[in-house]
Amino acid sequence: MACVPAPGYQSAYNPPIPYTTIIAGGLRQAMAVFIQATLPSDHKRFTVNFSTAEGEDSDIALHMNARYDNRDRVVFNSRQSGQWKEEEMKKDMPFKAGKVFSMLFEITRNNYLVAANGNRFFEFAHRFPLDQVRWVSVSGDIIVQHLAILGCGPGVKGGLVLSALQTELIPVMGPPAVLPTVPFRANINGGMVPHRSVIVKGIPNGKSFVVNLKSGMTNDIAFHFNPRLNKGTLVRNSFVNGSWGQEETKVAKNPIKEGDYFELSIRAGQKAFKIFLNGSHQFDFEYRMFNLAQVDTLEAEGNVQLFYALI
Incomplete structure (x- = not known):
């Protein structure tokens, strides 16, 4: 029997890649997104996007792109009206082949706090209002074992669409305790x-x-x-x-x-x-x-x- 997640918590195990899911109620301060993953043997790069819409041409509030070549690095950026903005880069690669790794995106008032394997890794300042960010997607050379959206509780703008089983459950109300x-x-x-x-x-x-x-x-x-x-x-x-x-x-x-x-x-x-x-x-x-x-x-x-x- 699979666990039906309580309202305020979205969880997907072993989703197909590319994978895109709506953030119930939209992104807000004190929420977090957790990704547990591994790399295929022929990996070259993978991407995590926080975007304003589902389509490929949507605006992207946060684009994280891990690139594996002779200069392994993680690139951060945003895209508005089809135009990429100023690129930021971390010349470090904590997501190693042969190991399960994790990414955690904590949403604060001013930025995305990105952790890798439980350690603080990067800060990316907000370039879009949070209430415009409604989708998260993962693509590229990556095998996602678990993706969880934490703190997407009820009583938010736009409301939540719940399954019949979820309507019987008490929502998880408080912000997540992160790390x-x-x-x-x-x-x-x-x-x-x-x-x-x-x-x-x-x-x-x-x-x-x-x-x-x-x-x-x-x-x-x-x-x-x-x-x-x-x-x-x-x-x-x-x-x-x-x-x-x-x-x-x-x-x-x-x-x-x-x-x-x-x-x-x-x-x-x-x-x-x-x-x-x-x-x-x-x-x-x-x-x-x-x-x-x-x-x-x-x-x-x-x-x-x-x-x-x-x-």
């Missing part, structure tokens, strides 16, 4: 009531890490998620009234490996938390705490690098 430090802690406004989701994207970089959904008032843990990479297990548990419960470890396949990207999505159902990894349902964890409104805190700690968290 947060670990240990990480965030408030879940209103608690983990049914139909609410939290999403975490990261890479394990050691033996073990933990993601908790807990009560900030009592410190009880409604859901404790603990991948133990040195043992190849996914441990789930709860900590209620001062005691740990019965561990659960059974899983059909463990997709979390050291050095591999993962996306963890936890959704509150009627009787259990539904756990999705990399867009696919993995297991349920039946509730052991039943006042879900008190489950108001997300924590992450241990051997993990985080790219974003969305609540």
